[in-house]
Amino acid sequence: MKIFILFLLLTVQFFSQTVQVTFHYKPPLQNFSTIMIAGSFEGWNINDPNFLMTYNSTDKLYYKTVNLSPGTYQYKFVVDGSYYPDPDNPVYDGSQYQNSQIVVSDQM
16 A cells, blocks of 8 residues: 555656746836745745846736746745735735745646
């Protein structure tokens, strides 16, 4: 039985896929230098240029697409070093930091 459970866990991990999640944000400030997304999926590193958000002039929003494995993640938007929760996501992690939270499901 233990071997079957181990095989099942390894099989699920092998076949689970990452999911592309696109975050969008409209900053509350008019003048700023950078907007990044930081979260538990990247170690809350606000210095990683891979998580810099890109401006779309059509809808005037900033975007970043991230490949995430299935799981629960906390995140915030970082505007010039100040952290902001996602105003379009009402789900928070319940901590004192009031991080926005998402759950990514396996598409299989």
